[in-house]
Amino acid sequence: MRATVIHAARDVRLETVPDPVLSTGADAIVRVVAACVCGSDLWPYRGVTPTEEPHRIGHEFVGVVEEVGPDVQRIRVGDFVIAPFYVCDMTCANCRNGVSTSCLHGGWWGEDDRFGGFADGGQGERVRVPLADGTLVATPSMPAPELVPHLLTLSDVMGTGHHAAVAAEVGPGSTVVVVGDGAVGLCAVLAAKRLGAERVVAMSRNPERQALAREFGADEVVAERGEEGIARIHELFDGIGPDCVLECVGTAESMDQALRSARPGGRVGFVGVPNGGAELPIRRMFQTNVSVRGGVAPVRNYVEELLPEVWDGSLQPGRVFDLELPLDDIAEAYAAMDERRAIKVLVRP
Amino acid sequence: MRATVIHAARDVRLETVPDPVLSTGADAIVRVVAACVCGSDLWPYRGVTPTEEPHRIGHEFVGVVEEVGPDVQRIRVGDFVIAPFYVCDMTCANCRNGVSTSCLHGGWWGEDDRFGGFADGGQGERVRVPLADGTLVATPSMPAPELVPHLLTLSDVMGTGHHAAVAAEVGPGSTVVVVGDGAVGLCAVLAAKRLGAERVVAMSRNPERQALAREFGADEVVAERGEEGIARIHELFDGIGPDCVLECVGTAESMDQALRSARPGGRVGFVGVPNGGAELPIRRMFQTNVSVRGGVAPVRNYVEELLPEVWDGSLQPGRVFDLELPLDDIAEAYAAMDERRAIKVLVRP
Known part of the structure; x- marks a missing residue:
């Protein structure tokens, strides 16, 4: 598959990488429908945060579940899912306290490979999602295309x-x-x-x-x-x-x-x-x-509250996307954000 | 009358000073029944905060109203009153927001003489209280002597x-x-x-x-x-x-x-x-x-909530006073606090 890899400041490339495979029993493979570039992705892009070695990047995505491990119970193949910008189990004390960003068993897309394999980033064609039952939220059914940008904002912004x-x-x-x-x-x-x-x-x-x-x-x-x-x-x-x-x-x-x-x-x-x-x-x-x-927003804890209004169209946060590009143009997506030519860029694989 | 004056680090004296007089129309003269030494009084006492020139000190006291100005409506002569550690009107936007320590017209005992005369401190025989209707809270009647230490804690601690x-x-x-x-x-x-x-x-x-x-x-x-x-x-x-x-x-x-x-x-x-x-x-x-x-606690805003429980004896915060001295021994009161020989010292004129 193809996925975005950051090599150094202002060097973001779409590369061919190995397809993700289930590995822990509790993970899922998600085919990405839409992803985006975050303001915080600009820190490594601008070199403010150094990139020591090339790694996957991107942490906001929605998509369709293609496979699930044997321990996954809540999420099913075929679900349209929203992924928050981090991995969490939603069962530990911190998640139950509403602070899933401090999940005792969680981690970060593209940066933390302790979940039984390479950590995917969100700006790619597919993502292996560890702790799928905690991390992902499925929508009631397959969304209309015009809802996708709004749903994507529940990942982060x-x-x-x-x-x-x-x-x-x-x-x-x-x-x-x-x-x-x-x-x-x-x-x-x-x-x-x-x-x-x-x-x-x-x-x-x-x-x-x-x-x-x-x-x-x-x-x-x-x-x-x-x-x-x-x-x-x-x-x-x-x-x-x-x-x-x-x-x-x-x-x-x-x-x-x-x-x-x-x-x-x-x-x-x-x-x-x-x-x-x-x-x-x-x-x-x-x-x-x-x-x-x-602090770092526990957005996973907010999805259930916000989703119904996004789903019925009364809340339209996706209007922050003022540029949409194919994943092939990921370098241009970063440049447009960096140069403030766009508020926020949506990319589609 | 006699009142405490700080001259320099570790130099706190009980001195004869002019009796307070009503001056703004909105003030009251209170005869102090009990006062105390605050942990924050130890900053100038220890020289951590420099004392540029001698001034009155003490900001926690309870007492009996002896005189009121013509504009005072709520507080009456003979009332037993609790004074918070600052002056406030309880009518400005900040007081109404619950932050009377940021009163737009308030000030500090012993340090702020913009209320029409010398600013008294609380460790003295009498205190002129500016903005008496806002600053003071009267108890339902004259308290039993054993209630006085508990009432005094509503001034601050x-x-x-x-x-x-x-x-x-x-x-x-x-x-x-x-x-x-x-x-x-x-x-x-x-x-x-x-x-x-x-x-x-x-x-x-x-x-x-x-x-x-x-x-x-x-x-x-x-x-x-x-x-x-x-x-x-x-x-x-x-x-x-x-x-x-x-x-x-x-x-x-x-x-x-x-x-x-x-x-x-x-x-x-x-x-x-x-x-x-x-x-x-x-x-x-x-x-x-x-x-x-x-931050600096808006204790005046809390008196109404806490007073009933102090009054009926169910809340006994005055147990923090483990030493009681006559006002004559104010220097010893400071020393006992400074040397941590006492948790908190109550002084009586």
């Missing part, structure tokens, strides 16, 4: 935007600011409105992303950043700031903006993968009672 | 321990670890049990404090610290750690212990005044989804 909102305790009547206008930030706008937020302000300087933020329910858009952005946000929320700020970038600047935008006692939900050297300013948090919660 | 528990979202069934065995840590044990925690572990090496922690409801005590302490805590909680950790110290070591003790997705409630240079490790928080919430 919609669940991650939702996690930011849940971590910041967005609820009915909340006032919310979203920092970050990438696919996750846009999904966070959607998630905040879905959870009942009264007023959502998206921070964005990009006209296309501003427009999508408004379509996703943002009541206002603030283009300013830094001190000016914070002043503008305070002005919009009674001089004190909103209840909730969803940090969907991961830089020192974006977290600073989030912390200083929130009102005293406000809540920062963060899902941007932290990069740069800055830690969290404990004195500021102490003085203002602004809290910080979040 | 009980409300602060409660804040740690609220910030960590302790509720029915929660598993909880308390880091710190000072008066606040001990009150945090009491608060956690009161909020329905299933199991509370207190971390303490001091036999008297261990005993009081158990009397306050701790199910177990762990004497180990650092790596050993963390390993012991994980062992006690299914190998992953408790749901909630209440950080009641404020050092880099105690916060590190708190963050690494909590289970993935767990919640650190912190009320220890941060000292030392360490910030919060955002990558660890991201990877584990352990959250941090807390």
